[in-house]
Amino acid sequence: MFDKNKKIRFKGRMLRELNNKIFNRDGHTCIIRGCGRYILPDVKFHHEPCGSNKEDKIERGCLLCDHCHYIRHHGRDGLEEIKQQCVEYLSNLYPKDWLEIKG
Numbered sequence: 001m002f003d004k005n006k007k008i009r010f011k012g013r014m015l016r017e018l019n020n021k022i023f024n025r026d027g028h029t030c031i032i033r034g035c036g037r038y039i040l041p042d043v044k045f046h047h048e049p050c051g052s053n054k055e056d057k058i059e060r061g062c063l064l065c066d067h068c069h070y071i072r073h074h075g076r077d078g079l080e081e082i083k084q085q086c087v088e089y090l091s092n093l094y095p096k097d098w099l100e101i102k103g
Contacts, residue, residue: 007054007055008055008056008057009056010056014056015056018045018056018057018058018061019044019045020041022045022058022061022062023039023045023063025058025093026062026063028041028063029063030063030064030065031062031063031064031085031086031089032064032065032068032082032085033085035065035067035068037065037067037068039063039064039065043063043066045061045062045063046061046062046063046064046072046086047060048061048062048083048086048087048090050072050073057097058094059090059097059098062086062089062090064082064086068082072086
């Protein structure tokens with residue numbers, strides 16, 4: 001039987017292809033307003049939501065520079081702002097895919 005709660009997780013070639021699609025979509029730059037730092041292609045994209053709910057889907061990935069990525073995962077100041085910007089960015093690109101998470 002199909003488990004609808006199973007998370008999509010890629011490895012190897014499929015993960016690299018997804019990473020490349022996200023880099024191309026985001027123009028190789030951090031998506032946080034006021035940042036926009038260039039991100040080298042060997043950096044892995046950020047999952048939103050992160051943690052145990054993350055999935056390897058284009059609708060759930062965006063580019064964050066090292067600084068913004070660190071704040072999103074470990075910071076106190078700015079964490080919620082970066083999280084909100086990630087959610088807004090992705091939900092604007094993929095509105096129907098984000099209804100389940102936001103709503």
